[in-house]
Amino acid sequence: MTPPRDTLTTRLRRFTPAEKWVHRSVSWLLGVCVLTGACLYFPPLAEIVGRRRTLVTLHEYSGIAVPAPVLLGLLSRAFRSDLGRLGRFFPHDWRWLGTALRRRRREPSLAGKFNAGQKLYAAFATGALLIMAGTGVLMWFPRLSPLVWRTGSTFVHDWLALAFAAGITGHVWFAGIDPEARRGLRTGYVPRWWAREEHPLWRAEAPQDPPAEGP
Template sequence: MTPPPDSRLRTGLRRFTRAETWVHRSVNWLMGICVLTGACLYFPPLAELVGRRRTVVTLHEYSGIAVPVPVLLGLASRAVRRDLGRLGRFFPHDWRWLRVALRRRRREPSLAGKFNAGQKLYAAFAAGALLIMAGTGILMWFPRLSPLMWRTGSTFVHDWLALAFAAAIAGHVWFATQDPEARRGLRTGYVSRWWAREEHPLWRTEPPPEPPQEGP
């Protein structure tokens, strides 16, 4: 999609607050370190090229443990909590968006709220994968905490899930390269109104996340 000449102006809809962009960038950096160090540990040619295996292992371990920290800190922001609630809810128009995306037969109007169904599925997969990889990683990090059978299973699950997650990240980045306005929203916090109308027309009408129930 080619943006209009005025799309680069910082005069549009506020899509993300500073807290949200900080959380996204922090998680990106930490995950980038995890992927790079994991590749160095998994592929012998890279391991020989980089060397310093103990340093690479340490970076991999601590960056992996630190991935949830920006998200937990971001929960102090109402905007972060609100968008996490949006990512965690599927609506009827999300299922229709998926059907249209999978058919690819003809161009139909986009049916997406602030986040489309693909972004919601990626967020759900990423959250689950990170939890599993953190758990299996801890079992490998502290071998005395578990029997050999557990550690062997953890290594298998960790390695294959890491490969699947790396593929998902590559797809996520590829889709981002196809949408300059989405990247601008993550970089500056603002998107053009024309882009919001075209790609996320239900943004303003989508039901807001339900507030937490208060006790009596």
């Protein structure tokens, strides 16, 4: 079926400017962390880029700065509301997960504003970032801990970073195959037909009146 023509009256606001800013800021900081970490971890990349001390500095400070946009985002009521949505798992989320694992794409979606996959990724990302921040501090300030702690921190930090990079890759891939989801992050608005098909439980609770102005 051809989607209806996208006009101001067929769109819903999905994210506020504050939420878009938080997502973009965290994405850029994590991008710096991943790229600099890859250059530090893989010798061929390190040889190509050089300037190891600069890479280390960028990696350390971008990692420490990741929580800053999130903390500033707490000033936004909409952002706090979405954090609450991401932090709660409902019965329909288990059903969505079961449907996704069985790959029954023809079944109707059972998602709220965020589906179960997005909630699981958010939980994993939060835990991974906290652990990597803790282990990173121990590696950054070696005098704070004994050698055995630093050795364990390096092991955990490196392997968790690889797992997190894989998670980011999956996150980007799923966004890449859904242009409306990407547009929602870019403009803050999504078509009503998309919300009805992909997030019907959120669509039911979303305001029915059209937005007062465009993105």
